[in-house]
Amino acid sequence: MTVTNTAGGRESPWAATTQPAPVALREIRKSFGSVQAVRGIDLDVAPGEIVAFLGPNGAGKTSTIDIILGLSHPNRGTVSVYGMHPRQAISRGLVSAVMQTGGLLKDFTVRETVEYTASLFARPRPVGEVLNRAGITGIADRRVGKCSGGEQQRLRFAMALVPDPELLILDEPTTGMDVEGRRGFWAAIRQDTARGRTVLFATHYLEEADAYADRIILLRHGTIVADGTSSEVKAMAAGRTVRATLANPDPARLSTVPGADNVEVRGDTVLIHSTDSDAVARYLLTNTQARDLEINTRGLEDAFIALTSEDSQTPAGGSR
Amino acid sequence: MTTQSAPASAAWSREAPGLGGFNVTVLRLEIRRLLRNRRTVIFALIFPVVFFLAFGLNKAYAGDRYGHGNVSAFVMISMALYGAVLATTSGGAMVSIERAAGWSRQLRLTPLSPVAYIVIKMLTAMTLGLASVIVVFAVGGLTGKPSMPMYLWIVSAASVWIGSLVFAAFGLFMGYLLPTENVMQFLGLGLALLAFAGGLFIPLSQFPHILQDIAQYTPLYGLNQLVHAPLQGVGVQLGWAVNAVAWLAIFAGGAVWRFRKDTARV
Numbered sequence: 001m002t003v004t005n006t007a008g009g010r011e012s013p014w015a016a017t018t019q020p021a022p023v024a025l026r027e028i029r030k031s032f033g034s035v036q037a038v039r040g041i042d043l044d045v046a047p048g049e050i051v052a053f054l055g056p057n058g059a060g061k062t063s064t065i066d067i068i069l070g071l072s073h074p075n076r077g078t079v080s081v082y083g084m085h086p087r088q089a090i091s092r093g094l095v096s097a098v099m100q101t102g103g104l105l106k107d108f109t110v111r112e113t114v115e116y117t118a119s120l121f122a123r124p125r126p127v128g129e130v131l132n133r134a135g136i137t138g139i140a141d142r143r144v145g146k147c148s149g150g151e152q153q154r155l156r157f158a159m160a161l162v163p164d165p166e167l168l169i170l171d172e173p174t175t176g177m178d179v180e181g182r183r184g185f186w187a188a189i190r191q192d193t194a195r196g197r198t199v200l201f202a203t204h205y206l207e208e209a210d211a212y213a214d215r216i217i218l219l220r221h222g223t224i225v226a227d228g229t230s231s232e233v234k235a236m237a238a239g240r241t242v243r244a245t246l247a248n249p250d251p252a253r254l255s256t257v258p259g260a261d262n263v264e265v266r267g268d269t270v271l272i273h274s275t276d277s278d279a280v281a282r283y284l285l286t287n288t289q290a291r292d293l294e295i296n297t298r299g300l301e302d303a304f305i306a307l308t309s310e311d312s313q314t315p316a317g318g319s320r
Numbered sequence: 321m322t323t324q325s326a327p328a329s330a331a332w333s334r335e336a337p338g339l340g341g342f343n344v345t346v347l348r349l350e351i352r353r354l355l356r357n358r359r360t361v362i363f364a365l366i367f368p369v370v371f372f373l374a375f376g377l378n379k380a381y382a383g384d385r386y387g388h389g390n391v392s393a394f395v396m397i398s399m400a401l402y403g404a405v406l407a408t409t410s411g412g413a414m415v416s417i418e419r420a421a422g423w424s425r426q427l428r429l430t431p432l433s434p435v436a437y438i439v440i441k442m443l444t445a446m447t448l449g450l451a452s453v454i455v456v457f458a459v460g461g462l463t464g465k466p467s468m469p470m471y472l473w474i475v476s477a478a479s480v481w482i483g484s485l486v487f488a489a490f491g492l493f494m495g496y497l498l499p500t501e502n503v504m505q506f507l508g509l510g511l512a513l514l515a516f517a518g519g520l521f522i523p524l525s526q527f528p529h530i531l532q533d534i535a536q537y538t539p540l541y542g543l544n545q546l547v548h549a550p551l552q553g554v555g556v557q558l559g560w561a562v563n564a565v566a567w568l569a570i571f572a573g574g575a576v577w578r579f580r581k582d583t584a585r586v
Contacts (some may be wrong), residue, residue: 069428069429071425099426103424105417105418106421116345116346121337127369182337
């Protein structure tokens with residue numbers, strides 16, 4: 001697509017440029033009473049990236065987003081948005097957001113709501129243009145209270161477009177929408193992001209992250225459990241680990257085993273990660289002296305299952 | 321792709337708006353929205369006029385002399401005060417609805433500063449208050465019954481309007497205190513009671529002594545005395561001013577306290 005594919009360089013993010021990162025979180029922690037919502041998140045988002053926060057409810061997605069937006073303040077750690085305090089970045093129109101629910105007044109019309117928002121910024125986009133881009137020109141004179149959930153969400157999107165932000169944050173933007181509403185909403189977002197805007201969105205739908213993000217961050221229990229491109233994360237999530245006992249294993253030879261992604265040797269123990277564990281097991285049993293075979297879903301896959309299933313109450317550390 | 325370099329430089333050229341985001345468009349939209357609320361309009365603009373027509377034109381007493389004018393003028397001022405108080409309270413209490421709807425939170429994603437927001441709410445409330453005073457005085461003038469020198473029309477209307485600032489603060493305080501969309505249902509009743517206690521509907525002299533003593537400490541008492549003083553042609557008593565200023569301080573202090581709590585770091 002666009003330069004957003006520079007996402008691969010995030011290990012040494014934009015070191016060559018002098019522009020501060022859209023988002024830089026260091027050791028962020030946030031508790032609500034005894035509940036630790038965010039437990040030490042480090043995150044750098046590079047310009048032009050489209051990043052998905054993927055995780056179930058309670059994984060810390062919204063808490064982290066609230067911190068990036070300055071709506072809540074971490075107990076520990078530092079937040080920087082374009083090198084500034086979030087509040088300053090918002091005042092300058094660098095960052096805007098589409099929140100999950102609420103935030104609209106029923107007795108304003110769609111146009112009035114956008115007009116109101118536009119009047120607050122130093123250099124807003126024209127109201128007509130914003131309505132058009134969000135695909136709500138046709139309902140501009142409708143009262144907000146009479147709009148469907150999908151229409152209200154597109155209005156929130158229009159409001160977020162008003163400052164023409166560098167960074168757009170979407171917190172579970174399609175929650176409660178039907179398929180059509182969801183498709184329309186993402187079509188509007190996609191059209192917009194083709195212009196090189198940095199986007200960070202939270203979702204608990206794997207498909208949404210897969211379809212729209214070029215970097216997926218898996219969150220669980222307030223920590224990042226995986227961070228990579230969609231295909232990287234999927235490969236990690238889809239794989240299993242075959243564990244076997246093998247005398248004098250040769251790592252180089254083992255890495256040629258059909259289907260092996262990753263080989264780890266610990267003494268006589270061999271761990272082979274693969275998306276086709278059956279093939280690996282068959283090979284080990286037929287072509288080597290391997291014994292005591294175990295096939296495990298582990299690590300990320302555990303996390304992934306925990307993430308994608310409603311029941312995420314697996315004890316911490318259970319993925320070891 | 322060729323536009324990719326644009327955002328990098330744009331990040332630096334961006335600026336925050338002046339006055340914390342305060343502007344006239346917002347004020348216009350706020351007032352339009354307030355007038356769209358049927359209950360608010362009935363409370364603030366229609367009730368006081370109806371009350372004036374009901375109590376201010378009675379042939380039995382309306383034409384009687386009172387201070388520099390007549391009783392009809394006295395009633396008109398009372399009803400203008402009642403209307404202005406309802407109007408400014410409604411305007412201030414809008415924060416309750418906006419907090420319930422999550423609008424206040426949404427505004428935190430814009431450059432609007434909390435102080436600018438409060439100023440907008442106060443100005444909106446005061447604008448509706450002014451409308452209420454003007455409507456009552458205009459209807460009064462059209463009936464031809466209220467009689468007082470021209471300067472007293474102006475002085476009385478102005479003092480009613482300025483006095484209603486106390487209740488804009490009251491509305492804000494209640495708006496932050498009561499987390500409900502129906503805040504005005506409570507406040508409408510509460511204000512009616514305060515209006516009785518302040519002597520807006522019935523002269524306090526007709527109350528039993530003990531009630532008269534208590535009434536002197538209620539929030540509409542001082543204001544009611546003050547706004548009628550020019551017509552009455554009497555000097556301002558210190559107690560009235562103390563009453564009005566003390567209640568203004570209590571309501572404004574309460575609003576600031578709740579407002580701070582609301583915008584506190586979480």
